[in-house]
Amino acid sequence: MGILFEDGNFSTFYHGFLQTIALSALSALFALLLGGALAAFRVSPVPVLRVFGTTWVTIFRNTPLTLLMLTAVFALPRLDIHFSTFTFAVIALSVYTSAFVCEVLRAGINTVPLGQAEAARSLGMGFGQTLGLVVLPQAGRTVLPPLSSVFIALPRNSAVAGAFSNAELFSVQKVFDEKGYPIFMTFFWIALAYLAISFTISGAFRVLEKQLAVAR
Amino acid sequence: MSSTQTATVLYDTPGPRARTRYAAFGVLGGLGIAGLLWWIYSALDRTGQFDPALWDVFQYTAVQQRIVDGMLATLRAFGLAALFSLALGALLAAGRLSDHRWLSAPTTAVVEFFRAMPLLIMIFALYQAVFAAQPFWGLVIGLTLYNGSVQAEIIRTGILALPRGQGEAAYALGMRKSQVMLLILVPQAVRSMLPAMIGQLVVTLKDTSLGYIITYPELLYAGKLIASNSPGYPYIPMILVITPIYIGMCLALTALAKWLEARGRRGANRRTPDAA
Numbered sequence: 001m002g003i004l005f006e007d008g009n010f011s012t013f014y015h016g017f018l019q020t021i022a023l024s025a026l027s028a029l030f031a032l033l034l035g036g037a038l039a040a041f042r043v044s045p046v047p048v049l050r051v052f053g054t055t056w057v058t059i060f061r062n063t064p065l066t067l068l069m070l071t072a073v074f075a076l077p078r079l080d081i082h083f084s085t086f087t088f089a090v091i092a093l094s095v096y097t098s099a100f101v102c103e104v105l106r107a108g109i110n111t112v113p114l115g116q117a118e119a120a121r122s123l124g125m126g127f128g129q130t131l132g133l134v135v136l137p138q139a140g141r142t143v144l145p146p147l148s149s150v151f152i153a154l155p156r157n158s159a160v161a162g163a164f165s166n167a168e169l170f171s172v173q174k175v176f177d178e179k180g181y182p183i184f185m186t187f188f189w190i191a192l193a194y195l196a197i198s199f200t201i202s203g204a205f206r207v208l209e210k211q212l213a214v215a216r
Numbered sequence: 217m218s219s220t221q222t223a224t225v226l227y228d229t230p231g232p233r234a235r236t237r238y239a240a241f242g243v244l245g246g247l248g249i250a251g252l253l254w255w256i257y258s259a260l261d262r263t264g265q266f267d268p269a270l271w272d273v274f275q276y277t278a279v280q281q282r283i284v285d286g287m288l289a290t291l292r293a294f295g296l297a298a299l300f301s302l303a304l305g306a307l308l309a310a311g312r313l314s315d316h317r318w319l320s321a322p323t324t325a326v327v328e329f330f331r332a333m334p335l336l337i338m339i340f341a342l343y344q345a346v347f348a349a350q351p352f353w354g355l356v357i358g359l360t361l362y363n364g365s366v367q368a369e370i371i372r373t374g375i376l377a378l379p380r381g382q383g384e385a386a387y388a389l390g391m392r393k394s395q396v397m398l399l400i401l402v403p404q405a406v407r408s409m410l411p412a413m414i415g416q417l418v419v420t421l422k423d424t425s426l427g428y429i430i431t432y433p434e435l436l437y438a439g440k441l442i443a444s445n446s447p448g449y450p451y452i453p454m455i456l457v458i459t460p461i462y463i464g465m466c467l468a469l470t471a472l473a474k475w476l477e478a479r480g481r482r483g484a485n486r487r488t489p490d491a492a
Contacts, residue, residue, distance in 0.1 A: 064425035
């Protein structure tokens with residue numbers, strides 16, 4: 001069990017851990033922004049934007065993340081788009097996750113009582129104001145539980161980036177494996193790291209849910 | 217108002233000025249999307265991705281055969297993993313709902329553990345430790361453990377959501393707990409949770425692509441092999457061929473879920489009419 005404290009292993013592990021967190025946090029931020037915009041597109045009065053949102057969600061919800069990651073790492077450079085593997089991983093993860101965030105937010109918009117939007121409109125608010133000031137804030141609160149499962153899945157999905165030569169926890173497992181350590185010992189430490197990340201996120205969401213509960 | 221109500225409640229029926237404004241936004245949005253598509257097209261064109269030489273490989277029957285083989289390998293792993301995960305899910309759900317703490321507590325721990333672990337890490341560990349020679353089983357067992365745990369949670373919530381009277385009535389008829397579960401509760405829960413279970417099967421199908429990383433020759437692996445072994449490295453043509461196949465397979469499963477949901481709404485939710 002002590003393999004973490006031999007042979008400079010700890011710094012490899014620590015670096016991978018931080019990379020997983022940085023990758024997940026950045027992707028979560030972009031996925032939230034992108035997903036929010038897509039959800040607004042999908043309920044907007046402009047048909048072109050609705051079609052765009054629907055197409056985006058259909059494509060990226062039904063494409064495996066591994067395929068997206070492979071596209072980012074192998075195909076984008078062929079189009080003369082060159083970034084670090086970290087940036088490619090952030091792009092693939094946020095594009096993939098944005099489709100799920102959009103669907104969750106859209107479901108949330110449907111749970112806001114009709115009266116809220118009607119009241120906003122009768123005050124003379126337009127679509128942007130109704131959505132941005134009245135409906136989305138309430139929808140955002142009611143969808144915290146499904147949103148939390150999307151964001152708990154995100155660090156787990158980020159492991160795929162490790163298979164495309166981004167140095168995070170999965171690639172730490174590979175490095176230790178090549179050094180000849182027993183796989184289940186490595187697995188134990190990596191599992192511990194992921195459990196810690198998962199529990200932190202679900203704990204944070206539980207606190208948020210308590211703080212932001214909508215009284216109806 | 218119909219089911220489109222939620223979509224339209226956010227804005228009034230547009231008057232003449234609003235209609236012009238929406239039309240303007242529509243044109244702007246259309247231009248933006250057209251610009252995006254043009255940018256993608258020109259990037260593809262500039263780097264010579266439409267060069268017929270790059271697409272030639274897909275005319276060889278050997279290459280087509282390899283894609284079909286990859287698809288079959290994907291479906292084989294998916295089919296087995298789907299079957300196993302549903303069985304494991306039912307078992308774990310039963311374990312979690314058990315009245316015996318010595319059974320329910322460890323089952324809960326198992327479910328929580330496999331749900332929190334990245335699937336790729338599990339598949340890779342299984343591959344390295346046990347199945348180095350058979351990546352197929354590494355993939356299938358990894359998929360089963362993860363998706364089985366998720367299915368267990370779906371089935372469990374389904375059982376807990378049933379009206380209490382169902383179980384009580386069965387107990388009142390003198391059934392044992394195992395009979396109540398197997399004959400009364402599980403069939404009803406499965407029926408109501410079928411769409412959610414199939415939704416998880418879509419995830420299982422997509423996750424078979426993780427087999428690529430442990431060199432299981434599924435669709436993505438076949439594509440990568442074709443692209444890296446052909447003149448000019450046609451990665452982008454390969455992706456343009458393979459992505460629609462994945463999307464098509466997933467949409468077919470989703471359509472099945474929707475159909476079952478519609479059917480379920482028609483049949484299963486029949487309520488007993490008011491007594492007299």
